[in-house]
Amino acid sequence: MSDASTVSSPLHLAVALDGTGWHPASWREPGSRPRELFTAGYWADQVAEAERGLLDFVTFEDGLGLQSSLLLDPDDRTDQVRGRLDAVLIASRVAPLTQHIGLVPTVIATHTEPFHLSKAIATLDHVSGGRAGLRVRISARPHEADHFGRRRVPRVDLAENLSAQPSVTDLFDEAADYVEVVRRLWDSWEDDAEIRDVVTGRFVDRDKLHYIDFEGRFFRVKGPSITPRPPQGQPLVTALAHQNVPYRLVARQADVGYVTPHDTGQARAIVAEIRAEQEAAGRAGEPLHVFGDLVVFLDETRAAAEDRLARLDDFAGAPYTSDARVFAGTPAELADLLEELGSTGLTGFRLRPAVTGHDLPAVGRRLVPELQRRGLFRRAYEADTLRGLLGLARPANRYAAA
Amino acid sequence: MTKPPHPTDTGKPLKRIHLAAHFPGVNNTTVWSDPEAGSHIEFASFAHFARTAERAKFDFLFLAEGLRLREQHGKIYDLDVVGRPDTFTVLAALAAVTDRLGLTGTINSTFNEPYEVARQFASLDHLSDGRAAWNVVTSWDAFTGENFRRGGFLPQEERYSRAKEFLATAHDLFDSWHGDEIVADPATGTFLRDAKAGSFVHTGQHFDIHGQFDVPRSPQGRPVIFQAGDSEEGREFAASSADAIFSRHARLDAGKAFYADVKSRLAKYGRRHDQLLILPAATFVLGDTDAEAEERAREVRRLQVSGATALRHLEFVWNRDLSSYDPEGPLPDIDPDTGDEHLVRGRAQVREYHDRLAVAREWRELAAAHDWSIRDLVIHTGNRQSFVGSPATVARAIDAFVQTDASDGFILVPHLTPGGLDEFADTVVPLLQEQGVFRTEYEGTTLRDHLGLTHPGHAHDGRRPEPEHAGAEQRVAS
Numbered sequence: 001m002s003d004a005s006t007v008s009s010p011l012h013l014a015v016a017l018d019g020t021g022w023h024p025a026s027w028r029e030p031g032s033r034p035r036e037l038f039t040a041g042y043w044a045d046q047v048a049e050a051e052r053g054l055l056d057f058v059t060f061e062d063g064l065g066l067q068s069s070l071l072l073d074p075d076d077r078t079d080q081v082r083g084r085l086d087a088v089l090i091a092s093r094v095a096p097l098t099q100h101i102g103l104v105p106t107v108i109a110t111h112t113e114p115f116h117l118s119k120a121i122a123t124l125d126h127v128s129g130g131r132a133g134l135r136v137r138i139s140a141r142p143h144e145a146d147h148f149g150r151r152r153v154p155r156v157d158l159a160e161n162l163s164a165q166p167s168v169t170d171l172f173d174e175a176a177d178y179v180e181v182v183r184r185l186w187d188s189w190e191d192d193a194e195i196r197d198v199v200t201g202r203f204v205d206r207d208k209l210h211y212i213d214f215e216g217r218f219f220r221v222k223g224p225s226i227t228p229r230p231p232q233g234q235p236l237v238t239a240l241a242h243q244n245v246p247y248r249l250v251a252r253q254a255d256v257g258y259v260t261p262h263d264t265g266q267a268r269a270i271v272a273e274i275r276a277e278q279e280a281a282g283r284a285g286e287p288l289h290v291f292g293d294l295v296v297f298l299d300e301t302r303a304a305a306e307d308r309l310a311r312l313d314d315f316a317g318a319p320y321t322s323d324a325r326v327f328a329g330t331p332a333e334l335a336d337l338l339e340e341l342g343s344t345g346l347t348g349f350r351l352r353p354a355v356t357g358h359d360l361p362a363v364g365r366r367l368v369p370e371l372q373r374r375g376l377f378r379r380a381y382e383a384d385t386l387r388g389l390l391g392l393a394r395p396a397n398r399y400a401a402a
Numbered sequence: 403m404t405k406p407p408h409p410t411d412t413g414k415p416l417k418r419i420h421l422a423a424h425f426p427g428v429n430n431t432t433v434w435s436d437p438e439a440g441s442h443i444e445f446a447s448f449a450h451f452a453r454t455a456e457r458a459k460f461d462f463l464f465l466a467e468g469l470r471l472r473e474q475h476g477k478i479y480d481l482d483v484v485g486r487p488d489t490f491t492v493l494a495a496l497a498a499v500t501d502r503l504g505l506t507g508t509i510n511s512t513f514n515e516p517y518e519v520a521r522q523f524a525s526l527d528h529l530s531d532g533r534a535a536w537n538v539v540t541s542w543d544a545f546t547g548e549n550f551r552r553g554g555f556l557p558q559e560e561r562y563s564r565a566k567e568f569l570a571t572a573h574d575l576f577d578s579w580h581g582d583e584i585v586a587d588p589a590t591g592t593f594l595r596d597a598k599a600g601s602f603v604h605t606g607q608h609f610d611i612h613g614q615f616d617v618p619r620s621p622q623g624r625p626v627i628f629q630a631g632d633s634e635e636g637r638e639f640a641a642s643s644a645d646a647i648f649s650r651h652a653r654l655d656a657g658k659a660f661y662a663d664v665k666s667r668l669a670k671y672g673r674r675h676d677q678l679l680i681l682p683a684a685t686f687v688l689g690d691t692d693a694e695a696e697e698r699a700r701e702v703r704r705l706q707v708s709g710a711t712a713l714r715h716l717e718f719v720w721n722r723d724l725s726s727y728d729p730e731g732p733l734p735d736i737d738p739d740t741g742d743e744h745l746v747r748g749r750a751q752v753r754e755y756h757d758r759l760a761v762a763r764e765w766r767e768l769a770a771a772h773d774w775s776i777r778d779l780v781i782h783t784g785n786r787q788s789f790v791g792s793p794a795t796v797a798r799a800i801d802a803f804v805q806t807d808a809s810d811g812f813i814l815v816p817h818l819t820p821g822g823l824d825e826f827a828d829t830v831v832p833l834l835q836e837q838g839v840f841r842t843e844y845e846g847t848t849l850r851d852h853l854g855l856t857h858p859g860h861a862h863d864g865r866r867p868e869p870e871h872a873g874a875e876q877r878v879a880s
Binding site for chain 1: 480548549584588599617
C-alpha cells in the first residue's frame, strides 16, 4: 500500500501514449508498428518501456469517435492513424504485465456513466495492486454526441473565449459532478466493510457500506458501488486544462492537472491561477500536482531532432502544431528545459512522444539518466502504489466514522 | 491403455462436451466461510481460477453482473458474498494471464449505450486475440436504475424491444468495419483505405444514432453472443441469433425438453443444430467415493443455507418479515403478503414467485411430505443441478447428460473461490478426455473455434451477415 512517509522523486515524469505518437505522420516512421496498434502486444511493449524508465505513470488517450485533425468535426483524411481501442481495457490488459508504473486511461465524462466508470477504475486499481488513475475529458464534438443519440452538444465557437460559453462551462460542471460521484463511490465501501463473520453469518458489515445519494444538475446516483474500495482508496484523478474553467475543474477535483505553458512566464501564471482556484475551492492545504505537457522529439543532436520534425511535417503536408510546446532537441537540452520550467512551481511533466517507437525509449534511456545525474529523478521505484510514487497519502474514507 | 467402451449407447456419434467455469459472484452458492475460501475481489483469485480453467482446456470463463447491491427489509443484504469487480476490466486483465480461454461477460443492455458497449467488446476481442463473448441481459427496474443517468424510466414492456434493438445496433457497429480498411503503408502514406470506414446509421424506436465506429473489425468479427432467457420470446431470439444459451434447465428431463424445443426452432432460421449451444449452470461436489461425496455435498448445502439465509429466502415468497420464526422449525402457517411492495429488491429470482400463495402452498405440502424444516426446504428447493460423486461418477453423469441431448455441456459454478475448480480439473477432466468426449488440447485460438462456431461475415469477401432478429430476456444471473 502507499506510504505517505515515502520521499518521492523531486520531479515526476509521465508519458502520454496515443497511437504511434503525437505527430500525425508518426506512424510512417521506422519502428512505429502501425499495423499492431490493435494488438495487446503493442501496448504491453510501450508500457514496459516506460516502466524500464522508472516513469511515474502512462496515460492512454481515448475518444468516442475516430480521431480527427479538426478540433470539433470529423475529417476525411486517410493518411493518419484512425481507430483505437478502449483505453480502460488497454490499461487493464497491461496491468498484470507490469509491477510499478501507474496506468491512467482517459475517460469521457460527457457520454458515459460515472457508476460504470467508478467500478472500472476501482477494478483497475485492484487488478494493478494500486496503480490506477483516470484522466477525465469532456466531449464537445457534435458528431460524438450523434454516436449516443441521447443529447445534443451545442456547437462551441472556437473563435470566442471558451470559458465564457455556457455550453462549455456546463460540460465542465458536469465533469466535476461526474468526478465527485466517482470519488464518492470509491469511498462508499469502508476499507474493512467485508467482515466474513462466521458466527453471525454476515459477509459484510452493512453499516460500513454507504449510499452516496448524489443529486446534481446533470444526474443522480444512489450507490453504494458494487466494487469494494480500491487499494489506493482514491485512484489518481487527472485532467488536462488550458483555460480558467478547466483549471477550476483541476483545482476542485484532480490530483494531477496537465497544463501547456510555452515558457516560464506562462507556467508561473498558470500555476498561480490553479493555486488560487485551489484555495477558493477550500483545498489549499491539499497536495495537487501541476504537470507541464510537452511534445518531444529527442535525438543525439538538436539538428537531428529538428530534421526529423521537418521530415514528418513533410509527410503530413503541414507544420505540426499542438496545444503543448513542441520540443525538438537532445535529452540534455530537454533536461535543462524541465529544470527551468520546474522552477515555476510545476511539479512534474507529461511528455508526449512525437514518435512513440523512437521518443519513448529516448525518454527512458536518455532523458531519465540525465535527470538522475542531476539528482532530479528516482533511481528505483520507491513505492508500490501510484499515489505513493507521487507522494500522495492514501486518503481517509469520507464516510468512515471519525 | 485401451479406451473403455463408451457407457452411453445412443447409436449416434459421440458429442464433444463443452465446459466452462463461472467465477461465482454474488450468490449463496459460494461458501465464503470455508477456511480455504479466498478473496472474490483480488486479481490473484481471478488469475488462479482462469489458469485452472485453461489448464483444464475449458471453453471459457464466465462472469455475471450486478449493478446494485441487493436489499431486503430496506437494508443491504449481508449474508452472501457482497461486491464484485467490473466485468470488462477483469476480463481484459485475464486476457494477459491466459492464451486460449474464452472470456465471457454479462453486460446489461439497459444501463449502457450500444456505441460504448460495442467498443468495449470489440476492444476486448482485439486485446484477447479473439476470445470475447457477451451474455446479453436486460433490466428495467428503477431500483437498479437509481445508479444511472437513464434512471428507471424504462417501462417493463419496453425492455425486450430495447434489448433486441440494442443488440441489433451493436451488430451494426461490429459490422461497420469489414476488416481490410487498415492499410498502414508508410511508403504511400495511406493508413486507411476508406475515409468512411466504420460508417453506420441506425434509426429505430430506442436508438437513433449515426456516425463512424472507431474500433476496426476484431478477430472474431464480433463477440460470441450468449442469451440467458427462457420465455417464448427468449427462446425464439436464441434460436434466431444467439450462439449459446446460458440455460437454467439443468435437471435431466427438463433439460431434454428445453434442448429439444430450442434446437427444433433453429431450422426456420436456416441454422444448423450445432450453431446454438445449450449450456446450463451446474455445481459439483467430488469425493473419493460416492458416499464421501454425498456426505460432503450435504455439508456444503448446510453451509450454503444457514438458518438466517433460509429465513431470508423464505421471505422471497412470503414477502413478510419472518425473523421471529425458527429456521429449524415448520413453515409459517400465515399466508404470504401478496401486495405489490417487495421486501426484497435487486434479485431476479423473486419474480419467478409471482403467485406467492401457490408457491407457499406447494412448499408447505413438500415440507409436510418430507418432514422438512424451513431450512431443509430451502436447502432442497434452492438447489440447482449438482453433480455429486466420485470423479468417475461425475464424469459419467456429465457425459450421459450431454450424450442424451439434455445439454451441450455445462457452465460449472464451484462453491469455493478461487480453488474450487482445481479438483475437477485434476480428476474429472482426465476421465472425460480418456472417453474421447473432451478435448486434450485446444484445436483453435478463438472462442468461436472452441465452440465450433463459424466466424461471421468475414471481412474481405464483402459478405455481410444476414439481418438478425435480436433480443434478450431478463435474467440478471446471480
